[in-house]
Amino acid sequence: MDVTELHEIDRPTGPVAAAILATGIGAFTLGLLTTLSEASENVHDFLEFSDDVGPLAGKTILAVVAYFASWAILHVLWRRDNRALRPILVVAVVLVLLGVVGTLPTFFQAFAPE
Amino acid sequence: MEFTSRETWTLIHGLVLGTFFLVAFAGGLAGLWSLRREYVTDAGIVERLRRLKIGTTAMALAAWATVITGTWIVYPWYREGLAGDDLSGCEGLSVPGDECSPRDFLLSNASGTTEDWHKFGMEWKEHIAWLSPMLATLAAFLVFYYGASLADNRTARRLVLVVFTAAFVAAAIAGLFGALITKTAPIT
Numbered sequence: 001m002d003v004t005e006l007h008e009i010d011r012p013t014g015p016v017a018a019a020i021l022a023t024g025i026g027a028f029t030l031g032l033l034t035t036l037s038e039a040s041e042n043v044h045d046f047l048e049f050s051d052d053v054g055p056l057a058g059k060t061i062l063a064v065v066a067y068f069a070s071w072a073i074l075h076v077l078w079r080r081d082n083r084a085l086r087p088i089l090v091v092a093v094v095l096v097l098l099g100v101v102g103t104l105p106t107f108f109q110a111f112a113p114e
Numbered sequence: 115m116e117f118t119s120r121e122t123w124t125l126i127h128g129l130v131l132g133t134f135f136l137v138a139f140a141g142g143l144a145g146l147w148s149l150r151r152e153y154v155t156d157a158g159i160v161e162r163l164r165r166l167k168i169g170t171t172a173m174a175l176a177a178w179a180t181v182i183t184g185t186w187i188v189y190p191w192y193r194e195g196l197a198g199d200d201l202s203g204c205e206g207l208s209v210p211g212d213e214c215s216p217r218d219f220l221l222s223n224a225s226g227t228t229e230d231w232h233k234f235g236m237e238w239k240e241h242i243a244w245l246s247p248m249l250a251t252l253a254a255f256l257v258f259y260y261g262a263s264l265a266d267n268r269t270a271r272r273l274v275l276v277v278f279t280a281a282f283v284a285a286a287i288a289g290l291f292g293a294l295i296t297k298t299a300p301i302t
Contacts, residue, residue, distance in 0.1 A: 003269060004269075005267055005268065005269035005270065006267070006269050006270055006273065008263070008266075008267055008270075009259075009260060009263055009267070009270070010263075011259070015259060016256065016259060019252050019255045019256070019259075020252065023248050023249060023251075023252045023277075026248045027245050027248060030241060030244055030245065031241075034241050050186075052190035053185060053186060053189060053190055054193060056185060056189065056240055056241075057185070057186075059241070060181070060185060060244050063244060064244075064248075067248050089273075096245070096249075096280075099245065100242065100245070103238060103241035103242050103245075104238060105233060105234045105237040105238050106234070109233070109237075
Protein backbone atom coordinates (compact mmCIF):
# COMPACT_ATOMS: atom_id res chain seq x y z
CA MET A 1 0.00 0.00 0.00
CA ASP A 2 1.52 3.33 -1.09
CA VAL A 3 0.79 5.48 1.96
CA THR A 4 1.96 8.68 0.22
CA GLU A 5 -1.18 8.44 -1.92
CA LEU A 6 -3.22 9.09 1.24
CA HIS A 7 -1.88 12.67 1.11
CA GLU A 8 -3.39 13.23 -2.32
CA ILE A 9 -6.39 15.14 -1.02
CA ASP A 10 -7.16 18.85 -1.23
CA ARG A 11 -7.81 18.99 2.53
CA PRO A 12 -5.38 18.72 5.48
CA THR A 13 -4.47 15.18 6.56
CA GLY A 14 -4.44 16.15 10.26
CA PRO A 15 -8.09 15.18 10.85
CA VAL A 16 -7.43 11.78 9.22
CA ALA A 17 -4.40 11.25 11.47
CA ALA A 18 -6.48 12.25 14.52
CA ALA A 19 -9.27 9.78 13.71
CA ILE A 20 -6.85 6.91 13.02
CA LEU A 21 -4.76 7.46 16.15
CA ALA A 22 -7.85 7.87 18.35
CA THR A 23 -9.09 4.46 17.23
CA GLY A 24 -5.78 2.95 18.30
CA ILE A 25 -5.97 4.76 21.64
CA GLY A 26 -9.54 3.55 22.26
CA ALA A 27 -8.68 -0.06 21.42
CA PHE A 28 -5.51 -0.01 23.50
CA THR A 29 -7.33 1.48 26.49
CA LEU A 30 -9.89 -1.32 26.36
CA GLY A 31 -7.19 -4.01 26.23
CA LEU A 32 -5.15 -2.37 28.98
CA LEU A 33 -8.12 -1.97 31.34
CA THR A 34 -9.24 -5.56 30.67
CA THR A 35 -5.85 -6.89 31.67
CA LEU A 36 -5.44 -4.54 34.66
CA SER A 37 -8.91 -5.48 35.91
CA GLU A 38 -7.88 -9.12 35.94
CA ALA A 39 -4.52 -8.45 37.57
CA SER A 40 -5.67 -6.11 40.34
CA GLU A 41 -8.67 -6.41 42.61
CA ASN A 42 -8.55 -2.66 43.28
CA VAL A 43 -8.80 -1.88 39.57
CA HIS A 44 -11.52 -4.51 39.19
CA ASP A 45 -13.56 -2.90 41.98
CA PHE A 46 -12.95 0.64 40.67
CA LEU A 47 -14.27 -0.35 37.23
CA GLU A 48 -17.57 -1.62 38.65
CA PHE A 49 -19.45 1.53 37.65
CA SER A 50 -22.63 -0.55 37.68
CA ASP A 51 -23.48 -3.49 39.93
CA ASP A 52 -25.48 -5.15 37.15
CA VAL A 53 -22.83 -4.88 34.46
CA GLY A 54 -19.78 -5.30 36.70
CA PRO A 55 -16.29 -4.12 35.69
CA LEU A 56 -17.19 -4.32 31.99
CA ALA A 57 -19.07 -1.06 32.56
CA GLY A 58 -15.94 0.84 33.59
CA LYS A 59 -13.71 -0.76 30.98
CA THR A 60 -16.00 0.12 28.08
CA ILE A 61 -17.02 3.58 29.32
CA LEU A 62 -13.40 4.60 29.87
CA ALA A 63 -12.31 3.12 26.52
CA VAL A 64 -15.07 5.01 24.69
CA VAL A 65 -14.19 8.22 26.58
CA ALA A 66 -10.51 7.74 25.65
CA TYR A 67 -11.53 7.18 22.02
CA PHE A 68 -13.78 10.23 21.64
CA ALA A 69 -11.75 12.54 23.90
CA SER A 70 -8.46 11.76 22.16
CA TRP A 71 -10.15 12.17 18.77
CA ALA A 72 -11.57 15.56 19.76
CA ILE A 73 -8.28 16.81 21.23
CA LEU A 74 -6.13 15.57 18.33
CA HIS A 75 -8.63 16.91 15.80
CA VAL A 76 -8.49 20.38 17.33
CA LEU A 77 -4.69 20.28 17.48
CA TRP A 78 -4.15 18.93 13.95
CA ARG A 79 -7.17 20.16 11.98
CA ARG A 80 -5.15 22.53 9.78
CA ASP A 81 -1.95 20.44 9.64
CA ASN A 82 -0.70 18.05 7.04
CA ARG A 83 0.46 15.20 9.26
CA ALA A 84 2.59 12.37 7.90
CA LEU A 85 0.21 9.42 7.92
CA ARG A 86 2.65 6.50 7.72
CA PRO A 87 3.95 6.73 11.34
CA ILE A 88 0.42 7.43 12.60
CA LEU A 89 -0.86 4.33 10.80
CA VAL A 90 1.94 2.16 12.17
CA VAL A 91 1.34 3.36 15.75
CA ALA A 92 -2.43 2.91 15.39
CA VAL A 93 -2.11 -0.63 14.04
CA VAL A 94 0.24 -1.57 16.89
CA LEU A 95 -2.17 -0.04 19.45
CA VAL A 96 -5.17 -1.89 17.96
CA LEU A 97 -3.24 -5.19 17.95
CA LEU A 98 -2.19 -4.64 21.58
CA GLY A 99 -5.84 -3.88 22.34
CA VAL A 100 -6.93 -7.16 20.75
CA VAL A 101 -4.27 -9.08 22.70
CA GLY A 102 -5.35 -7.35 25.91
CA THR A 103 -8.93 -8.52 25.43
CA LEU A 104 -7.92 -12.12 24.68
CA PRO A 105 -8.82 -14.27 27.71
CA THR A 106 -5.79 -16.53 27.25
CA PHE A 107 -3.62 -13.42 27.70
CA PHE A 108 -5.37 -11.44 30.43
CA GLN A 109 -6.26 -14.46 32.56
CA ALA A 110 -2.54 -15.18 32.83
CA PHE A 111 -2.35 -12.07 35.05
CA ALA A 112 -5.02 -13.29 37.48
CA PRO A 113 -3.76 -13.62 41.08
CA GLU A 114 -3.18 -17.22 42.16
CA MET B 115 -46.05 -18.14 20.16
CA GLU B 116 -44.70 -15.38 22.36
CA PHE B 117 -41.39 -13.99 23.56
CA THR B 118 -40.49 -12.83 27.05
CA SER B 119 -39.05 -9.34 27.44
CA ARG B 120 -35.57 -10.84 27.85
CA GLU B 121 -35.92 -12.99 24.74
CA THR B 122 -37.15 -9.96 22.78
CA TRP B 123 -34.13 -7.88 23.79
CA THR B 124 -31.80 -10.78 23.02
CA LEU B 125 -33.36 -10.96 19.55
CA ILE B 126 -33.06 -7.19 19.04
CA HIS B 127 -29.42 -7.28 20.15
CA GLY B 128 -28.33 -10.35 18.21
CA LEU B 129 -30.69 -10.80 15.30
CA VAL B 130 -32.24 -7.45 14.37
CA LEU B 131 -29.19 -5.22 14.89
CA GLY B 132 -26.86 -8.04 13.80
CA THR B 133 -28.71 -8.47 10.51
CA PHE B 134 -28.79 -4.71 9.96
CA PHE B 135 -25.03 -4.62 10.57
CA LEU B 136 -24.44 -7.48 8.10
CA VAL B 137 -26.54 -5.87 5.38
CA ALA B 138 -24.82 -2.51 5.89
CA PHE B 139 -21.43 -4.23 5.73
CA ALA B 140 -22.27 -6.12 2.53
CA GLY B 141 -23.58 -2.96 0.87
CA GLY B 142 -20.65 -0.87 2.03
CA LEU B 143 -18.11 -3.45 0.92
CA ALA B 144 -19.61 -3.72 -2.57
CA GLY B 145 -19.85 0.06 -2.81
CA LEU B 146 -16.25 0.59 -1.75
CA TRP B 147 -14.90 -2.13 -4.01
CA SER B 148 -16.54 -0.73 -7.10
CA LEU B 149 -15.96 2.97 -6.40
CA ARG B 150 -13.28 3.38 -9.07
CA ARG B 151 -12.91 6.05 -11.70
CA GLU B 152 -12.55 3.45 -14.47
CA TYR B 153 -15.88 1.78 -13.57
CA VAL B 154 -18.25 4.71 -13.17
CA THR B 155 -19.04 8.14 -14.60
CA ASP B 156 -18.85 11.34 -12.53
CA ALA B 157 -22.59 11.17 -11.97
CA GLY B 158 -22.24 7.53 -10.94
CA ILE B 159 -19.55 8.41 -8.38
CA VAL B 160 -21.83 11.01 -6.79
CA GLU B 161 -24.67 8.50 -6.55
CA ARG B 162 -22.47 5.66 -5.25
CA LEU B 163 -20.78 7.93 -2.75
CA ARG B 164 -24.14 8.91 -1.31
CA ARG B 165 -25.04 5.24 -0.83
CA LEU B 166 -21.61 4.55 0.63
CA LYS B 167 -22.00 7.33 3.18
CA ILE B 168 -25.39 5.95 4.18
CA GLY B 169 -24.06 2.37 4.36
CA THR B 170 -20.97 3.13 6.45
CA THR B 171 -22.92 5.42 8.79
CA ALA B 172 -25.62 2.77 9.20
CA MET B 173 -23.00 0.15 9.99
CA ALA B 174 -21.35 2.38 12.60
CA LEU B 175 -24.70 3.19 14.23
CA ALA B 176 -25.70 -0.49 14.21
CA ALA B 177 -22.38 -1.43 15.81
CA TRP B 178 -22.81 1.14 18.61
CA ALA B 179 -26.43 0.09 19.18
CA THR B 180 -25.45 -3.58 19.30
CA VAL B 181 -22.70 -3.18 21.91
CA ILE B 182 -24.74 -0.77 24.04
CA THR B 183 -27.83 -3.03 24.15
CA GLY B 184 -25.62 -6.07 24.64
CA THR B 185 -23.62 -4.65 27.52
CA TRP B 186 -26.28 -2.64 29.33
CA ILE B 187 -29.45 -4.66 28.72
CA VAL B 188 -28.70 -8.30 27.87
CA TYR B 189 -25.38 -8.91 29.67
CA PRO B 190 -26.75 -8.20 33.20
CA TRP B 191 -29.28 -11.02 32.69
CA TYR B 192 -26.52 -13.32 31.52
CA ARG B 193 -24.25 -12.68 34.52
CA GLU B 194 -26.75 -12.63 37.40
CA GLY B 195 -25.50 -14.64 40.37
CA LEU B 196 -28.47 -16.89 41.14
CA ALA B 197 -27.08 -20.34 41.82
CA GLY B 198 -24.99 -19.56 44.91
CA ASP B 199 -21.22 -19.65 45.36
CA ASP B 200 -21.12 -23.41 44.84
CA LEU B 201 -23.46 -23.13 41.80
CA SER B 202 -25.70 -25.74 43.40
CA GLY B 203 -28.77 -24.03 41.93
CA CYS B 204 -27.78 -25.40 38.53
CA GLU B 205 -27.56 -29.03 39.67
CA GLY B 206 -29.44 -31.41 37.38
CA LEU B 207 -30.48 -28.69 34.90
CA SER B 208 -30.08 -29.01 31.15
CA VAL B 209 -30.73 -25.30 30.52
CA PRO B 210 -30.49 -22.17 32.73
CA GLY B 211 -33.53 -21.46 34.92
CA ASP B 212 -34.92 -19.19 37.64
CA GLU B 213 -32.14 -20.16 40.06
CA CYS B 214 -29.36 -20.58 37.55
CA SER B 215 -28.31 -17.77 35.18
CA PRO B 216 -26.64 -18.59 31.85
CA ARG B 217 -23.25 -17.69 33.36
CA ASP B 218 -23.89 -19.89 36.42
CA PHE B 219 -25.03 -22.68 34.13
CA LEU B 220 -21.95 -22.60 31.93
CA LEU B 221 -19.55 -22.43 34.90
CA SER B 222 -21.35 -25.26 36.74
CA ASN B 223 -20.69 -27.84 34.00
CA ALA B 224 -24.15 -29.17 34.91
CA SER B 225 -24.75 -30.34 31.36
CA GLY B 226 -21.38 -31.38 29.98
CA THR B 227 -18.13 -29.44 29.98
CA THR B 228 -19.36 -25.90 29.37
CA GLU B 229 -17.19 -23.62 31.51
CA ASP B 230 -14.91 -22.62 28.61
CA TRP B 231 -17.91 -21.12 26.83
CA HIS B 232 -17.85 -18.52 29.59
CA LYS B 233 -14.15 -18.39 30.45
CA PHE B 234 -13.02 -17.96 26.86
CA GLY B 235 -16.05 -17.38 24.62
CA MET B 236 -18.04 -14.88 26.64
CA GLU B 237 -14.97 -13.20 28.14
CA TRP B 238 -13.59 -12.48 24.66
CA LYS B 239 -16.93 -11.62 23.10
CA GLU B 240 -17.92 -9.02 25.69
CA HIS B 241 -14.64 -7.14 25.17
CA ILE B 242 -13.69 -7.47 21.52
CA ALA B 243 -17.18 -6.45 20.38
CA TRP B 244 -16.40 -2.89 21.51
CA LEU B 245 -13.61 -2.56 18.94
CA SER B 246 -16.16 -2.88 16.14
CA PRO B 247 -17.99 0.45 16.58
CA MET B 248 -14.71 2.35 16.95
CA LEU B 249 -13.39 0.86 13.70
CA ALA B 250 -16.73 1.26 11.90
CA THR B 251 -16.88 4.93 12.96
CA LEU B 252 -13.35 5.45 11.62
CA ALA B 253 -14.37 3.86 8.29
CA ALA B 254 -17.42 6.13 8.04
CA PHE B 255 -15.31 9.20 8.88
CA LEU B 256 -12.78 8.33 6.17
CA VAL B 257 -15.56 7.93 3.59
CA PHE B 258 -16.96 11.38 4.46
CA TYR B 259 -13.52 13.02 4.59
CA TYR B 260 -12.05 11.61 1.38
CA GLY B 261 -15.40 11.77 -0.41
CA ALA B 262 -15.30 11.53 -4.20
CA SER B 263 -11.51 11.36 -4.21
CA LEU B 264 -11.88 7.73 -3.04
CA ALA B 265 -12.68 6.90 -6.67
CA ASP B 266 -9.19 8.02 -7.73
CA ASN B 267 -7.20 7.37 -4.57
CA ARG B 268 -6.61 3.61 -4.45
CA THR B 269 -4.67 3.72 -1.17
CA ALA B 270 -7.39 5.65 0.66
CA ARG B 271 -9.98 3.23 -0.70
CA ARG B 272 -7.91 0.26 0.48
CA LEU B 273 -7.44 1.83 3.91
CA VAL B 274 -11.21 2.24 4.29
CA LEU B 275 -11.70 -1.36 3.11
CA VAL B 276 -9.21 -2.68 5.68
CA VAL B 277 -10.74 -0.69 8.55
CA PHE B 278 -14.26 -1.57 7.44
CA THR B 279 -13.40 -5.29 7.26
CA ALA B 280 -11.63 -5.19 10.64
CA ALA B 281 -14.82 -3.76 12.16
CA PHE B 282 -16.74 -6.64 10.65
CA VAL B 283 -14.25 -9.26 11.89
CA ALA B 284 -14.44 -7.95 15.48
CA ALA B 285 -18.25 -8.05 15.29
CA ALA B 286 -18.21 -11.49 13.66
CA ILE B 287 -16.09 -12.98 16.47
CA ALA B 288 -18.48 -11.52 19.04
CA GLY B 289 -21.55 -12.57 17.06
CA LEU B 290 -20.36 -16.12 16.54
CA PHE B 291 -19.60 -16.65 20.23
CA GLY B 292 -22.89 -14.96 21.10
CA ALA B 293 -24.86 -17.35 18.91
CA LEU B 294 -23.06 -20.43 20.20
CA ILE B 295 -23.35 -19.37 23.86
CA THR B 296 -27.05 -18.58 23.42
CA LYS B 297 -27.53 -22.05 21.94
CA THR B 298 -25.85 -23.67 24.95
CA ALA B 299 -27.24 -21.36 27.66
CA PRO B 300 -30.12 -19.20 26.42
CA ILE B 301 -31.43 -16.14 28.25
CA THR B 302 -35.14 -16.74 28.90
